[in-house]
Amino acid sequence: HHIVKNSGYNINPTGYKTHEIKELLxxxxxxxxxxxxVIANHVQQFVSYFCNSTAKRVKNLNYxxxxxxxxxxxxxxxxxxxxxxxxxLFLAKMERGEIDITHDFYLKKFxxxxxxxxxxxxxxxxxxxxxxxxxxxFLKQQGTKVIVLxxxxx
Numbered sequence: 001h002h003i004v005k006n007s008g009y010n011i012n013p014t015g016y017k018t019h020e021i022k023e024l025l026x027x028x029x030x031x032x033x034x035x036x037x038v039i040a041n042h043v044q045q046f047v048s049y050f051c052n053s054t055a056k057r058v059k060n061l062n063y064x065x066x067x068x069x070x071x072x073x074x075x076x077x078x079x080x081x082x083x084x085x086x087x088x089l090f091l092a093k094m095e096r097g098e099i100d101i102t103h104d105f106y107l108k109k110f111x112x113x114x115x116x117x118x119x120x121x122x123x124x125x126x127x128x129x130x131x132x133x134x135x136x137x138f139l140k141q142q143g144t145k146v147i148v149l150x151x152x153x154x
Contacts, residue, residue: 063084
């Protein structure tokens with residue numbers, strides 16, 4: 001609400017698919033077949049990693065830290081510069097309102113705005129699903145804070 005209202009931003013409620021990111025960023029020109037789609041997929045993941053982290057800038061993160069699969073690690077190492085460049089471009093396009101923003105993006109903008117919520121009590125339901133960005137906003141608030149965790153008995 002604080003970020004989107006009166007901002008001129010439009011929200012993409014479903015996020016972007018790999019082929020859409022490839023087209024929006026005009027990723028092309030690689031010799032290996034489908035490389036541009038793999039790069040677009042990593043851009044999507046890097047954007048999500050950044051937006052859900054406590055990092056203030058993309059450069060404060062090492063995307064390789066979240067890549068476990070050996071072949072994917074080799075790919076990311078080989079194309080890290082491209083993935084980083086396109087990740088920054090994608091975020092910049094959302095920032096400028098050139099493309100619709102994602103839910104992760106406006107959460108990040110909210111976190112980076114250091115909001116002060118005027119409430120005496122704050123309840124965080126489904127706390128087990130909280131991202132570091134969500135927790136940072138929640139924990140910096142004044143007042144009594146309660147985190148509710150949902151437990152499922154099997």
